[in-house]
Structure formats: C-alpha cells, structure tokens
Amino acid sequence: MKLRLRIWRQAGAEDKGKMVPYVIDGISEDASFLEMLDVLNEQLIAEGEDPVAFDHDCREGICGACSLMIDGQAHGPQGATTTCQLHMRQYSDGDTIDIEPWRAGAFPVVKDLVVDRSSFDRIIQAGGYISAPTGTAPDAHAVPVPKPDADAAFSAAACIGCGACVAACPNGSGMLFMAAKVAHLGLMPQGQPERHTRVLGMVAAHDEAGFGGCTNTGECSAACPKEIGLDVIGRLNADFRKAATRAA
Amino acid sequence: MSTHEYYVDGDPIADTKAPDGPINERWERRRFTGRLVNPSNRRKLRVIVVGTGLAGASAAATLGELGYRVSNYCFQDSPRRAHSIAAQGGINAAKNYRNDGDSVYRLFYDTVKGGDFRSRESNVHRLAEVSTEIIDQCVAQGVPFAREYGGLLDNRSFGGAQVSRTFYARGQTGQQLLLGAYQALERQVAAGTVELHTRHEMLELVVVEGRARGIVVRDLVTGEVTTEIGDAVVLATGGYGNVFFLSTNAKGCNVTASWRAHRQGAYFANPCYTQIHPTCIPQSGEHQSKLTLMSESLRNDGRVWVPKAHGDDRAPADIPEDERDYYLERRYPAFGNLVPRDIASRAAKAVCDEGRGVGPGGLGVYLDFADAIGRLGEDAVKAKYGNLFDMYERITGENPYERPMRIYPAVHYTMGGLWVDYDLQSNIPGLFVTGEANFSDHGANRLGASALMQGLSDGYFVLPNTISDYLADGPFEAVPEGHEAVDAARKAVDDRIAFFLGNDGDRTVDSFHRELGKIMWEYCGMERTDEGLRKAIGLIRDLKDEFYKRVKVTGKAAELNQELEKAGRVADFFELGELMCIDALHRTESCGGHFRAESQTQDGEALRDDEHFSYVAAWEFAESEPVLHKESLEFEYVKPTQRSYK
Numbered sequence: 001m002k003l004r005l006r007i008w009r010q011a012g013a014e015d016k017g018k019m020v021p022y023v024i025d026g027i028s029e030d031a032s033f034l035e036m037l038d039v040l041n042e043q044l045i046a047e048g049e050d051p052v053a054f055d056h057d058c059r060e061g062i063c064g065a066c067s068l069m070i071d072g073q074a075h076g077p078q079g080a081t082t083t084c085q086l087h088m089r090q091y092s093d094g095d096t097i098d099i100e101p102w103r104a105g106a107f108p109v110v111k112d113l114v115v116d117r118s119s120f121d122r123i124i125q126a127g128g129y130i131s132a133p134t135g136t137a138p139d140a141h142a143v144p145v146p147k148p149d150a151d152a153a154f155s156a157a158a159c160i161g162c163g164a165c166v167a168a169c170p171n172g173s174g175m176l177f178m179a180a181k182v183a184h185l186g187l188m189p190q191g192q193p194e195r196h197t198r199v200l201g202m203v204a205a206h207d208e209a210g211f212g213g214c215t216n217t218g219e220c221s222a223a224c225p226k227e228i229g230l231d232v233i234g235r236l237n238a239d240f241r242k243a244a245t246r247a248a
Numbered sequence: 249m250s251t252h253e254y255y256v257d258g259d260p261i262a263d264t265k266a267p268d269g270p271i272n273e274r275w276e277r278r279r280f281t282g283r284l285v286n287p288s289n290r291r292k293l294r295v296i297v298v299g300t301g302l303a304g305a306s307a308a309a310t311l312g313e314l315g316y317r318v319s320n321y322c323f324q325d326s327p328r329r330a331h332s333i334a335a336q337g338g339i340n341a342a343k344n345y346r347n348d349g350d351s352v353y354r355l356f357y358d359t360v361k362g363g364d365f366r367s368r369e370s371n372v373h374r375l376a377e378v379s380t381e382i383i384d385q386c387v388a389q390g391v392p393f394a395r396e397y398g399g400l401l402d403n404r405s406f407g408g409a410q411v412s413r414t415f416y417a418r419g420q421t422g423q424q425l426l427l428g429a430y431q432a433l434e435r436q437v438a439a440g441t442v443e444l445h446t447r448h449e450m451l452e453l454v455v456v457e458g459r460a461r462g463i464v465v466r467d468l469v470t471g472e473v474t475t476e477i478g479d480a481v482v483l484a485t486g487g488y489g490n491v492f493f494l495s496t497n498a499k500g501c502n503v504t505a506s507w508r509a510h511r512q513g514a515y516f517a518n519p520c521y522t523q524i525h526p527t528c529i530p531q532s533g534e535h536q537s538k539l540t541l542m543s544e545s546l547r548n549d550g551r552v553w554v555p556k557a558h559g560d561d562r563a564p565a566d567i568p569e570d571e572r573d574y575y576l577e578r579r580y581p582a583f584g585n586l587v588p589r590d591i592a593s594r595a596a597k598a599v600c601d602e603g604r605g606v607g608p609g610g611l612g613v614y615l616d617f618a619d620a621i622g623r624l625g626e627d628a629v630k631a632k633y634g635n636l637f638d639m640y641e642r643i644t645g646e647n648p649y650e651r652p653m654r655i656y657p658a659v660h661y662t663m664g665g666l667w668v669d670y671d672l673q674s675n676i677p678g679l680f681v682t683g684e685a686n687f688s689d690h691g692a693n694r695l696g697a698s699a700l701m702q703g704l705s706d707g708y709f710v711l712p713n714t715i716s717d718y719l720a721d722g723p724f725e726a727v728p729e730g731h732e733a734v735d736a737a738r739k740a741v742d743d744r745i746a747f748f749l750g751n752d753g754d755r756t757v758d759s760f761h762r763e764l765g766k767i768m769w770e771y772c773g774m775e776r777t778d779e780g781l782r783k784a785i786g787l788i789r790d791l792k793d794e795f796y797k798r799v800k801v802t803g804k805a806a807e808l809n810q811e812l813e814k815a816g817r818v819a820d821f822f823e824l825g826e827l828m829c830i831d832a833l834h835r836t837e838s839c840g841g842h843f844r845a846e847s848q849t850q851d852g853e854a855l856r857d858d859e860h861f862s863y864v865a866a867w868e869f870a871e872s873e874p875v876l877h878k879e880s881l882e883f884e885y886v887k888p889t890q891r892s893y894k
Contacts (some may be wrong), residue, residue, distance in 0.1 A: 030532035077529040125438040129431035137388035144399025
C-alpha cells in the first residue's frame with residue numbers, strides 16, 4: 001500500500017521541531033507499524049537524509065520502549081496494542097498518518113519521536129518496591145496469598161511503563177502508572193509493611209517530576225496497551241488518604 | 249601447536265576455582281574457601297556492572313545491598329526494558345512442591361542431560377541448589393506468581409521435564425522477575441549505593457596490567473565518550489542471537505560488550521551452541537525485523553501436526569484426522585509434543601524440507617488447540633494462554649481459538665559466551681560474566697525455564713559471593729589519567745566512530761545485517777555441514793570487506809544517532825559470525841543445538857562423539873587465526889548416554 005506520513009522531526013531537545021511530510025509505497029499489510037518506519041528510514045538513508053529516531057526494542061509488546069502518538073492516539077487505533085504490535089492491515093492504501101512523540105511536561109523530547117521517561121524510574125525509586133534484600137527471604141510457601149489477590153496484583157503488575165497513560169491524559173498525569181505499582185504491591189501481604197510510606201513517597205516524586213494531577217478522565221486506561229483498569233487509582237487514593245492522615 | 253585450516257591449537261585450560269569433593273558440598277566449600285571483604289572496606293571498592301537484565305540488575309542490586317559502590321550501565325532508556333522482560337514461560341526450581349519426585353539432584357541430572365553432556369557438573373549442581381532460594385527471594389519481593397486457590401504457588405511441567413517444577417506468572421514470567429530485580433535495583437539507586445547510567449553503551453574494555461579495570465562508554469544521547477574505572481567489571485550483557493538478524497531477541501541485543509572483551513583477551517567459549525526455539529511465529533515477508541516467540545508452554549496443550557500428503561493446501565479444518573501427521577507424537581511416543589527444543593525444531597525443519605510445511609513458503613507447522621479446548625473448555629485455555637493467543641492474533645490476523653497456530657523454529661538463545669571459571673570470572677582477572685553472556689551452565693542445549701533461573705542465580709547468589717575473593721585484594725592502584733591502556737581503548741572507540749561517519753558508502757547498516765543473518769541461518773543454523781560452513785566463512789569475509797567499503801552511516805557523533813549504534817554492533821557480529829562458523833566446523837560431532845549433518849544416527853538423531861569432543865572450546869582472539877584452548881569435561885555423577893526421548 002501507499003501511504004502519506006506526517007512525522008514530527010526535532011533535531012534535539014532545544015530545537016523547535018515541526019511536522020514533515022513523507023510518501024512511502026509498497027508497504028505490506030503484514031508489516032508492523034515499526035517495520036513500516038524501518039522501510040521509510042532505509043529510504044531516507046538512501047536519499048542521504050537523517051532517518052527518523054524512535055524508541056523500540058523487543059517489538060513484541062512487552063519492553064515498553066515504543067511510544068508513538070499515531071493520529072492523536074497513544075499506540076494508534078487498535079485497543080490493547082503497543083505500537084510495535086500494531087500491523088499495517090489496520091490501514092488502507094492512500095491513508096495519511098500523523099506520527100508524533102508522547103507529549104507531556106514530564107517526558108521532554110530527546111530527538112524526533114524519542115522522549116525521556118526517566119521520571120518513571122524516579123517514581124519507582126521513591127517507594128515502588130518491597131524492601132527484601134537478597135538472602136533474607138523465608139520459604140516461598142511461608143505466606144499464602146489468596147488467589148484473587150495474586151491475580152489482581154498480577155493484572156496491575158502487567159504495566160510495561162511505556163507512558164501511553166501520560167501521553168493520553170489531558171493533564172499529563174502519571175497517575176495510572178503509579179497507581180498500578182501501588183496496587184500490585186499493596187495487594188500482596190509482602191507489601192503491607194511499606195504500604196503507607198510507599199504511596200506518600202511515590203506521589204511526592206510524581207508531583208516533583210512535573211506530572212499533572214489526576215481528574216479521573218479515564219483516557220489513561222483507555223490508551224493502556226495492557227488494559228490496566230481505573231480501579232487501581234481508587235486504591236491509590238484510598239491508601240494515600242489513610243497514609244496522609246496517619247502522617248499528619 | 250598444530251595448525252588447522254582456520255585456527256591453531258593452544259594450551260589446554262582448566263577451571264582452577266572449581267572445588268572437589270562430593271558434588272553437593274562443593275558450593276558450600278567454595279563459599280568458605282573464598283576470601284571475604286570486610287563490610288567497612290566494601291564502600292572503597294567500585295564494581296562496574298554492564299547490563300540491567302535479570303543477571304545484571306540482580307547483581308547490581310545485591311552488590312549495592314552488600315555495600316559495594318556499584319556503577320550500572322544499560323543502553324536502554326530504563327533498566328526495566330532489558331530483554332529478560334520478554335521471557336514468557338517460567339522459571340525452574342527444585343522445590344518439589346508437587347511431591348512428584350523432584351529434587352535438587354534431579355534438576356541437576358536433567359540439566360546435564362538436557363545440555364547433552366557439554367556442561368560442567370559442578371556449575372550445574374550449584375544452579376540446581378540455588379534455584380530454590382531464587383523462588384523464595386522473588387516471592388519476598390512481591391513477584392505475583394500464579395497461585396492455587398489455597399494461596400500456594402502453582403507449578404507446571406515445561407519443555408522436556410517430567411516433573412512440574414516450573415513457576416510462572418501467566419505468560420509474562422520474565423517481565424515479573426525483571427520488575428522484581430529492577431525494583432530492588434531502583435531501591436539501591438535511591439539508597440545511593442548504585443549509580444545508574446541509562447542510554448549508555450559499553451564500547452571497549454579497559455585492561456590495565458592484566459586486570460580488567462574499566463570500560464569505555466558512549467552516552468547515546470549526547471554522544472560523549474568517557475572512560476569509567478573501577479576495581480572489577482561485570483558483564484551481564486546477554487546473548488548474541490541477533491547475529492542471525494532475525495531472532496526472538498530484542499532489536500538492541502548485541503555482542504559488542506562481550507566481543508570487545510574478547511578482543512582484549514577474554515576467551516569466547518562454544519560460540520556455535522545456538523538454541524533454535526521450535527515455537528515461533530513464521531516470517532511473513534522481507535520487511536520482517538524480528539521473530540516472535542510463542543511460549544513453549546503451549547506445547548503442554550497444543551498438538552503439533554502437518555498434513556500427511558505433500559503440498560496439501562486445504563484449510564486445516566478440512567484435513568481429516570487420519571490425513572494428519574502428529575509427527576512428534578509418532579516419532580517420540582514417551583515425550584510426544586514435549587521433546588526438547590532442539591529435537592522439536594529439527595523435526596519441524598524435516599517435515600518442511602519434505603514439502604509438508606504449511607503457510608507462506610511452506611515454512612510452518614500447525615500447533616493445534618482443538619483437543620485442549622474440547623477437553624478443558626475455551627475458558628480454561630484462555631486463562632492459561634490468553635495473552636499468547638491475543639499476541640498471535642495481533643501479529644498474524646488469525647484467531648487461534650478457531651484455527652491452529654502456525655509455528656516455525658527461530659533463533660532464541662545462545663548457550664555459548666565468554667569463558668568463565670566456577671567463580672564466574674573470565675580468564676582476564678577482574679572481568680566477571682553472568683547470565684546469557686557467559687557459557688557455563690547449559691552445555692550444548694538449554695532446557696526451557698532455565699535461562700531465568702541461571703540469570704538470577706548468577707546475579708543474586710553466585711557472583712555476589714564469588715567476587716569477594718577477587719575484591720579482597722583491592723582496592724587496586726589508581727589508574728592515572730593518560731595511562732597508555734586507557735588512551736588506547738579510548739582511541740579505538742574514537743577511531744571507529746570517526747571511520748563510520750567518514751565512510752563514503754552507499755548501503756545501509758541493516759542491509760548488511762540482513763545479508764549476514766541469511767548466511768548464518770542457511771549455513772550455521774539448524775543443520776550444519778563441513779561444506780556449508782566453509783562456504784559461509786568465505787561469504788562472511790567477503791561481505792565484511794564490502795561492509796567496510798560501502799556502509800553508509802548518516803548523522804553526527806555528538807547526537808542521538810541510532811545508525812551509528814547499529815554500525816558498531818554489526819561490525820562485531822561479522823567477526824563473531826566467522827568464529828561461530830569456525831567453531832561449528834571444528835566440532836565434527838552433533839550435540840544439543842549443534843547439529844552436524846555428518847554426525848547423526850540412522851534415525852536422524854544427533855550423534856555425539858564423546859571420545860573426541862568432551863570439552864569446552866575456548867577461543868582466544870588473534871588478528872590472524874583464533875587459538876583453540878580446550879577445557880576437558882569430567883562426568884563423575886551423570887554418565888554420558890545418548891539422549892533418547894522415544
């Protein structure tokens with residue numbers, strides 16, 4: 001198929017950036033979206049132009065590196081799908097596709113479609129863990145975990161840290177990412193001792209990193225390729241209220 | 249020294265750190281004989297850890313907890329993106345929670361046998377011992393493993409095992425284990441014991457007076473190249489499957505860190521041992537950039553078949569039961585669809601070579617869940633494999649609940665890697681290698697759910713204990729600015745970058761990588777021959793010459809430049825590819841993932857030659873021809889037998 005692309009090009013963090021049009025032909029419907037960009041880049045290099053920079057790695061929907069705003073939707077039109085798993089059979093010959101980086105205050109653009117998401121790592125550093133130094137663990141069966149809790153914890157822990165939630169949020173909030181981790185650890189008995197310090201620390205790091213506040217718009221969950229539900233935000237708010245009251 | 253056509257013989261080597269005595273006491277003995285570092289001295293010692301996958305993140309976190317000063321590097325934008333994240337199936341541990349006859353000794357036995365008697369008994373036994381501690385550790389960190397209704401951990405049988413010893417977290421076990429290690433790592437970053445450098449790539453090893461003392465790294469955002477000096481260097485930089493271009497590895501996976509260390513003197517062991525995974529989604533066209541694995545746990549419930557008739561292009565549902573060949577169940581009645589990976593892969597190739605393959609190009613076989621859905625119900629199948637089925641449908645546009653999956657083998661894991669002793673130290677003092685980057689535990693073939701076990705065993709429990717014996721002699725002398733070894737390493741990196749950017753070429757890096765991959769897959773893939781390997785060596789040398797003449801790298805050094813990153817990695821893959829072919833050529837036996845067509849039984853099974861090849865092939869780099877050092881393998885406990893899965 002033949003496509004018209006309009007891609008955000010920005011040489012570096014300090015540059016202004018702009019949308020640049022490209023035309024690409026001969027794309028197979030079995031190609032993935034990123035493979036379509038590979039073909040474009042091969043073409044650009046052959047013409048002596050700078051290829052489009054974009055983050056990607058595993059290309060199987062689990063590493064969370066790929067991060068494209070496609071026609072205004074984080075990871076494109078298909079539900080529960082990362083950009084790397086989106087295939088060109090979703091498009092038709094002659095389509096025009098807009099491709100932009102994540103847009104959020106806490107994710108500054110590095111180059112073209114690449115953004116800096118280290119603010120997510122800083123949120124984890126502020127409490128997104130269970131303190132269990134190597135060697136201190138009791139037998140794995142010492143603490144049974146009710147299956148529904150373990151399953152719910154897993155569903156929250158399935159977050160891949162891609163940042164689609166932030167990009168989709170009108171406030172640029174990192175709430176869903178943060179709440180997924182708070183829910184995962186808070187649902188496990190192992191996570192109880194640090195439950196309150198965790199949520200206070202993570203929320204403080206979130207706000208400091210420049211993420212916006214949450215107004216329960218729900219765009220985050222709709223854009224999430226791993227379908228993390230909004231219920232985790234309710235859990236975070238409840239934990240936060242309890243923790244803040246205790247701390248006060 | 250005798251000379252061969254492509255290499256020369258060197259002196260034999262031995263693992264001098266391996267303790268003797270009863271095998272179940274060796275690890276304890278080594279921990280006792282190894283020297284310790286006083287807690288107050290640990291903060292004076294700086295350990296450089298390269299890589300943040302299971303083996304790297306767990307090592308960096310644990311060394312930080314012990315009080316060392318750790319500097320940790322990864323090329324990804326976050327440690328959580330390392331490719332361990334993609335492991336699907338599970339992690340083995342000899343807990344015997346199922347009361348089905350498992351034990352540390354059985355896991356040890358299965359792993360030595362599964363490795364086709366090309367691994368070290370001492371190492372494998374230690375791995376089996378440590379396996380139980382890994383599960384305890386991960387549960388304490390909050391890893392949400394699958395559980396039974398009573399709240400206890402669930403287990404399943406996996407890839408060739410007759411006991412249920414595999415722990416799992418739906419089809420995302422690697423992700424959950426890596427997030428556990430990543431969170432432990434970030435906790436140490438917050439505590440100030442670990443300094444983390446993301447988007448940094450190691451491009452050279454610095455060896456000063458015979459010791460590994462540092463690395464040269466490039467900041468991938470600014471392009472700045474710096475030299476980092478420490479008391480020891482740990483490489484946890486993964487495998488080299490991407491030499492084939494198409495593999496299940498992430499696009500960024502590369503051999504550069506290991507290869508630069510190899511060029512500085514570290515031996516590269518058994519490079520030809522490559523694992524081809526039997527259950528991957530087949531290639532759909534020339535645009536293909538990677539292959540996606542479907543967890544082999546699917547083989548527990550899926551049945552593998554092809555039509556009996558050649559060129560039968562009917563839809564699978566239209567092919568009646570008696571016209572289907574369930575060839576694994578037919579050829580291996582005891583293990584059926586659960587035969588080890590190498591056997592399942594070669595069997596798939598064999599039926600496709602006969603012209604009975606399905607799908608585009610006839611390069612595929614069916615993996616059919618109709619029986620399982622009939623027996624267990626669609627909901628139960630969905631609960632077990634839902635995410636894998638969804639992934640399959642997204643990629644192929646076909647619904648596997650209604651139509652059998654199409655699968656084909658793809659390169660998945662590399663058992664070879666840098667040579668290490670029992671302490672995980674390479675032959676360069678101070679250079680340690682963990683996880684897939686080393687060669688030590690899987691022999692010629694890795695069993696399913698054993699990679700996660702080895703990565704975490706090395707990182708959480710083995711390395712933090714063994715590295716102290718080396719660091720007890722530290723801190724080592726400061727390396728002065730302008731030391732000739734540092735300058736030389738630095739210059740090598742600068743020169744290479746300048747070469748690529750200055751080359752007046754006309755072909756993209758990817759076009760060369762793709763072509764190299766095709767040569768490797770054709771001649772050094774599932775089946776290897778003397779003639780094919782010789783041909784491949786010639787083709788690789790010619791292509792490499794052309795690469796240096798014609799490669800075109802756009803952009804500048806002082807910026808984010810993904811083409812420049814790829815160029816350096818592909819340059820190293822050329823040299824590695826040649827060594828893999830030489831290793832495969834010299835090993836005229838078949839063993840595990842290395843199948844030489846000349847060495848097979850009458851039934852077409854791999855035929856080992858223990859008399860001549862019961863050794864580790866450790867290769868020393870030389871500008872002319874590589875030097876082969878042999879480490880003889882002794883089997884005191886598990887006597888080598890011909891593997892039989894009939």
